[in-house]
Amino acid sequence: MMKTTPERRFWLIELLTNWEGRITCGHLQYYFNLGRQQASKVINQYLEANPGHLIYCTSAKSYLPATDFKPTYISHDVAEYLNWISGQSPQLPLSDDKYQLAHTILSPPARNVSPHIMRPLVHAIRQGERLEVDYGAVTHPDRSGRIIVPIRFVNTGRRWHLRAWCEKAQGYRDLVLSRLHGTPNPEGKVLSDLPPDTRARSRTFFSQLSYI
Incomplete structure (x- = not known):
């Protein structure tokens, strides 16, 4: 700004x-x-x-x-x-349409995420805890349980997702928030130190997201 x-x-x-x-x-x-x-x-x-x-x-x-x-x-x-x-900039709002170009603005579909899902995720990130979640992955849309360690929320520009360590995959994965179901169950503290999430610090991170 x-x-x-x-x-x-x-x-x-x-x-x-x-x-x-x-x-x-x-x-x-x-x-x-x-x-x-x-x-x-x-x-x-x-x-x-x-x-x-x-x-x-x-x-x-x-x-x-x-x-x-x-x-x-x-x-x-x-x-x-x-x-x-298109009149959407906070830097210098356009007062009228004298210089505006023809444009169309499409609103992205709403991502319905329950507070009952978000609260345990936020708590786990703050406390360094594990969670058992019910997740509908792309490869298994019928949903499957897995234990994760939530690390951070990431905004790709189109939607928010969760970066987490997945014990099932033994690696960091990116979970779309709207594919989480039910209420995550706490599984206690992280059992051991996690490996560095080197990709998250890479300049190409957003082109290498590991969605499941």
Whole structure:
């Protein structure tokens, strides 16, 4: 989240320059209610802090990304731009639809998870305990019991799941919360030290999730 007005202005400069290929004084005037002279000053302040990032094109009457343009205020994730242009960004909410692009927003299906499932999971994570759970795995949709050691909750961007040590598989697995059934039963403290969950610290963790 941008904390100061200069950061928010620099964020918009980079967002539009990176994803739309240009930034104008008009953009800053519109979004920040600035005069043209003040908007031009903001762009110059950005260039002072980031020399060589923008070049002015007289024919387009816009600042374009230079060869050395390397954004530092945006995340480089296209979702950041798409969320903003569709009016969903907390960074700089769009006040109207003047600059919005045509878009459709689909809500993901609700994941119905009972509090009777969540409470034992939370307790087990906090206390380092084992649980017996009733889980409908992809390979065994008819559900099967297994003893797990819950480690952490992980959000993949689409849904939440549980990272846990599975005694049955003798490895770390990722359990979709909505596939848990009944009420997990406590099985006491972890019997021995668990091996390191090295994949969870890997940059490719989310492309290597081990769902069961």
